[in-house]
Amino acid sequence: MVAQGDVLQRDYFKKPFVGNFKWRTENPYVSVKESNLLADIAECIKCLPTEALVLEVACGEGPNIALLRKRGITQKIYGIDLSQERIAFCCRNVKDFTGVTMSAIKLAFKDEMFDLVFFRDLLHHVGNVKRTTITESLRVLKKGGVLYFLEANGRNPGFFLQAIALRAERGLLSSSKKNIVELASQFGRYELSMYEPSNFFRVFFHYSVGFPTLARYRFFALLSDTVTKIAEKIIPQNLWAYICMKIVK
Numbered sequence: 001m002v003a004q005g006d007v008l009q010r011d012y013f014k015k016p017f018v019g020n021f022k023w024r025t026e027n028p029y030v031s032v033k034e035s036n037l038l039a040d041i042a043e044c045i046k047c048l049p050t051e052a053l054v055l056e057v058a059c060g061e062g063p064n065i066a067l068l069r070k071r072g073i074t075q076k077i078y079g080i081d082l083s084q085e086r087i088a089f090c091c092r093n094v095k096d097f098t099g100v101t102m103s104a105i106k107l108a109f110k111d112e113m114f115d116l117v118f119f120r121d122l123l124h125h126v127g128n129v130k131r132t133t134i135t136e137s138l139r140v141l142k143k144g145g146v147l148y149f150l151e152a153n154g155r156n157p158g159f160f161l162q163a164i165a166l167r168a169e170r171g172l173l174s175s176s177k178k179n180i181v182e183l184a185s186q187f188g189r190y191e192l193s194m195y196e197p198s199n200f201f202r203v204f205f206h207y208s209v210g211f212p213t214l215a216r217y218r219f220f221a222l223l224s225d226t227v228t229k230i231a232e233k234i235i236p237q238n239l240w241a242y243i244c245m246k247i248v249k
């Protein structure tokens, strides 16, 4: 069973985006920002017992898991993705990872198996089965466990342009703070946080269309941080790049 619009998604995400993985996990500036996006998830995992089980749904090439490991997370992490090639890449490149190919809307795991479940940038790829995706993640989560998800905000100018330019990213157009809150509120207690007032650095230091090597220079890192600080003051939160939702089961 796969989500609607899947032929397009399956083709687009069939092969791992190796450059993207390296950029997010190794670029001196971008990897720090990527790791910051995962700070709340990492803190929550650190509070779990060592034998706790964590699941990343739609883990792709595994950059989030690689960064969680760099943050010192030692608990066992499972990852699933629709793409077999991405899971294989993940198994080769991410330490201590158990990967399985499957769909987010029909997880082959027992009820209440995991202590924490998270996903990132998945909902805008599953068409009209967003609710089922969350329900299924909650099914495999233990009672009292936490489901986190991070979604790119389609109201953010950078992600809006990405949605226009790429058919596989078109789902971003319905990804907004308001829509995500409406969706999450159907599942009980939730907490919303917004991240990255400006994601200009993602274009400027981009691995294929930008200047990733400039991230090594303090001047450009400081310049980017200054842009972010100014953006934090003047850009309304509903336009910030990332929407983070925490739902307690």
Ligand SMILES: C[S@@+](CC[C@H](N)C(=O)[O-])C[C@H]1O[C@@H](n2cnc3c(N)ncnc32)[C@H](O)[C@@H]1O
Pocket: 002, 003, 009, 013, 014, 057, 058, 059, 060, 061, 062, 063, 064, 080, 081, 082, 083, 086, 102, 103, 104, 105, 119, 120, 121, 122, 125, 126
């Ligand atoms: C934008 S990528 C994000 C990957 C990863 N979460 C990250 O942050 O790098 C979206 C991922 O969702 C996967 N995907 C899309 N639809 C899926 C589904 N129904 N079940 C499982 N994975 C899915 C794709 O194969 C792809 O790896």
